[in-house]
Amino acid sequence: MQIFKSSFVKIVLVMSSILLVGVTIAQTQTIKSNQADQSVSKLTHNSVEEKKNQNSNQNNDDNIGNKSYIRQIYAYLHDEYGMSGTSIAGILGNWIQESGIDPIAVAGDWAYRSLENTKSSTDTNKDIGFAQWSFKRRQNLITFANQKYHGYWWEPNCQLEFMTQQDGSFVAILKNYALNDRGDIVQNAVNFNDDWEVSPDEKNKIGLTRGKNAQLVYQYMQKNNMTGLADTIKIQKLVYLGNGLPY
Numbered sequence: 001m002q003i004f005k006s007s008f009v010k011i012v013l014v015m016s017s018i019l020l021v022g023v024t025i026a027q028t029q030t031i032k033s034n035q036a037d038q039s040v041s042k043l044t045h046n047s048v049e050e051k052k053n054q055n056s057n058q059n060n061d062d063n064i065g066n067k068s069y070i071r072q073i074y075a076y077l078h079d080e081y082g083m084s085g086t087s088i089a090g091i092l093g094n095w096i097q098e099s100g101i102d103p104i105a106v107a108g109d110w111a112y113r114s115l116e117n118t119k120s121s122t123d124t125n126k127d128i129g130f131a132q133w134s135f136k137r138r139q140n141l142i143t144f145a146n147q148k149y150h151g152y153w154w155e156p157n158c159q160l161e162f163m164t165q166q167d168g169s170f171v172a173i174l175k176n177y178a179l180n181d182r183g184d185i186v187q188n189a190v191n192f193n194d195d196w197e198v199s200p201d202e203k204n205k206i207g208l209t210r211g212k213n214a215q216l217v218y219q220y221m222q223k224n225n226m227t228g229l230a231d232t233i234k235i236q237k238l239v240y241l242g243n244g245l246p247y
Contacts, residue, residue, distance in 0.1 A: 064092075064217040065101035069156055073101075073130075074226045076160045082234025085227035086218065087181040090188025093214025094197045098132040104154045107132060118154050129159045131197065136247050137167060164238055168247040170196055175238035181230060185218050186211035 061067065070092065077083040077091070092101060099105035104118040107127035118128075122142060127134040133141050144166045145153035152158060164171065173196050181188060189210040193199055201209065221227060 061220055063096075064213070064220055065096040065099070067101075067220065069101050069103065069130075070217065070220065071224065071226065072156055073160065074221065076157070077164075078226075078228045080234070081164055081178070081238055082231030083178045084181050084183075084230035085221055086183050086185050087178050087188055087230065088226075089185050089214045089218035089221060090177075090181075090192045092217045093185070093189035093210045093212075094192050094199075095130050096213040096217065097201075097210050098197070098199070099130050101130065103130050103156045103159055105129060105132065107134075115154065122151070122153070128153065130156075131159070131163070137170070140166065140168065140246055165241045168240060168242070168245050170247075171238055171240040175235060178230065178235045178238065179232065185214045189214035 064070075073092065074085070074088055077088050078085065095101045100110070102113065104113060104115055105128065106113070106118055106121040106124075109117050109121070109126075121128065125138075128138055129141065141159065141162050142151075142153050144162050145151050145155070145158050148161075149155050149158040163174065167174075177188075177192055177196060180191075186207050190206045193201065193206050193210050194203075199206075218227075
């Protein structure tokens with residue numbers, strides 16, 4: 001009887017040990033499963049957030065017009081004439097509104113823009129170019145293009161050279177704008193509109209439209225290393241080079 005009792009106790013102990021091991025394994029598997037679920041959840045959350053950020057950046061980039069000209073404009077105005085990145089952002093914020101930063105832009109031809117239409121608009125009175133130059137400034141741009149660019153006023157460098165050397169009293173306005181930049185991108189856009197662009201837009205909406213454009217384009221410029229500081233010595237090179245001020 002004692003032997004049977006002893007054997008029974010051993011069997012119970014063995015069974016208890018097996019049960020305990022089974023419970024421990026199950027708990028371990030549950031913990032690992034929960035950790036895996038948390039990792040997947042975290043990964044999925046991060047992927048969603050990353051996707052949102054990518055979409056947000058893409059949407060911002062889609063709202064800044066023709067990106068292919070931004071670096072060319074920046075290189076010309078900063079490297080040659082010392083304008084800061086924030087000053088240039090203020091200009092581009094206006095040009096997004098005017099032309100979508102497109103040198104071949106002709107007023108009223110936004111949806112069906114083509115170089116053929118651009119060339120055929122030379123003899124009309126429609127506003128043209130990055131800044132949608134109009135009236136006397138438009139005609140002077142075309143005259144300058146005829147003298148130096150074979151009449152190709154739609155060439156980006158033609159318009160930038162005209163802007164910095166031949167655009168009458170507006171060259172001095174551009175210099176003053178560059179020298180008085182205080183790093184406020186929205187205010188830069190407002191100042192450039194009021195003094196240089198002279199658009200008919202409602203004054204109380206300039207900051208919400210052209211200012212917002214300037215902020216978006218500056219974000220793009222930051223991502224692409226176009227944030228140089230002003231060089232006042234180079235800015236002094238902004239001087240009208242014509243024989244007499246036409247306006």
